[in-house]
Amino acid sequence: MPAQPDLPLRPMTLGELLDAAMTLLRARALPLLVTAGVLAVLEQAALMPLRELASASPPVYGPAKGSFGLWWLVVATGFAAEAFIICVLGALAAAAAGPALLGRPLANRALWRRARPVLTLPAAIVFAGLCGVAAFGGFVGWLLAYGMFGLVGAVLVIDRTGSFGRAARLAARNGMRGAWTRLAAYLTWFAVRIVLGAGWVAVFAIVSGDRPGWLTWLTPLAWAFANTIAYAALGCVDAVLLLETRIRTEGLDIAISRARSRGEDDAAPLVYAP
Numbered sequence: 001m002p003a004q005p006d007l008p009l010r011p012m013t014l015g016e017l018l019d020a021a022m023t024l025l026r027a028r029a030l031p032l033l034v035t036a037g038v039l040a041v042l043e044q045a046a047l048m049p050l051r052e053l054a055s056a057s058p059p060v061y062g063p064a065k066g067s068f069g070l071w072w073l074v075v076a077t078g079f080a081a082e083a084f085i086i087c088v089l090g091a092l093a094a095a096a097a098g099p100a101l102l103g104r105p106l107a108n109r110a111l112w113r114r115a116r117p118v119l120t121l122p123a124a125i126v127f128a129g130l131c132g133v134a135a136f137g138g139f140v141g142w143l144l145a146y147g148m149f150g151l152v153g154a155v156l157v158i159d160r161t162g163s164f165g166r167a168a169r170l171a172a173r174n175g176m177r178g179a180w181t182r183l184a185a186y187l188t189w190f191a192v193r194i195v196l197g198a199g200w201v202a203v204f205a206i207v208s209g210d211r212p213g214w215l216t217w218l219t220p221l222a223w224a225f226a227n228t229i230a231y232a233a234l235g236c237v238d239a240v241l242l243l244e245t246r247i248r249t250e251g252l253d254i255a256i257s258r259a260r261s262r263g264e265d266d267a268a269p270l271v272y273a274p
Contacts, residue, residue: 006100007240009256011248014181018188020244021236028096031108032232035092039085040227044220046081050074058219059198072136079142080132082231083150087124089235091115091153097239098158098270102256116156123152126164146186147171147179153235154242159272166272170242173249178241185237189230196226 006027007020025032054071055064063071095114099106106114127149134141151167159166171178198219246252255269 006103007097007243009101009247009253012244014184017181017240017244018185018237021185021233021240024093024097024100024236024240025233027100028093028108028111031111032089032092032235033228036085036089036232036235037224037228039088040224040231043078043081043085043227044224047074047078048220050077058216059222060194076132076136079135080128082227083131083146084124084128085227085231086234086238087127087150087153088120089153089231090150090238091117091120091124091157091235093232093235093239094154094157094242097154097236097243098267101243101270102266104267114157119156120153123156123164127152143183147176147183150182151178151238151242154238155272158239158242158270161272170245170249173245178245181241182237185234189233193223193226193230196229197223
């Protein structure tokens with residue numbers, strides 16, 4: 001008999017889904033936060049020289065007079081970088097979400113192998129390109145790209161297919177519930193990132209009336225810290241959202257229950273069979 005699962009085998013409300021994502025993050029905090037932290041630091045290191053060229057100053061790195069075009073390019077690059085990171089973390093979280101749904105133990109060291117990095121990384125690069133180009137062209141396109149195609153990392157790992165079309169179909173079901181859920185989670189964590197990455201700097205500037213030079217180096221670290229938490233959480237949202245959407249629209253919970261009643265492998269229904 002499987003152990004008590006960490007994720008509910010039933011449809012969930014938006015609030016329950018976000019809570020389940022945090023449960024998954026707490027259970028796999030070490031691999032998810034370490035991976036997110038490394039990628040978030042690399043992201044800030046890559047963006048720092050670009051921000052200098054665009055004369056964007058901390059804490060929020062807004063546009064400088066006369067540098068709007070270059071600043072907009074930096075913003076689009078940032079959206080592409082975070083799309084790549086969230087997709088990778090969605091795949092890593094998905095490697096843990098399947099066993100969590102079934103109540104099966106899994107060592108942290110096994111997650112990366114299950115995350116299928118050889119297939120995940122190219123898909124994440126394509127997704128990053130879509131989001132970067134869409135952000136550069138205007139945020140209406142980014143809303144579509146991020147909301148509709150972001151589940152591809154989790155789809156690769158759980159469904160065992162790398163189809164962007166499959167990710168889009170799942171996101172579009174029930175009145176685009178998956179897309180709206182991804183965007184709602186993104187906006188929620190965006191607010192948290194602003195507070196952790198820039199809020200304390202703004203308060204310091206108001207209280208002291210000063211902007212010391214060390215903010216140039218400390219602010220990217222603050223953003224990296226904020227992004228580490230947010231990216232790991234958003235990756236878990238993708239993994240849980242994929243499973244919940246399949247339970248809601250494909251009867252995944254019924255298929256798993258039937259497999260268990262017949263003495264069959266209850267992990268087999270997780271693999272998508274068109």
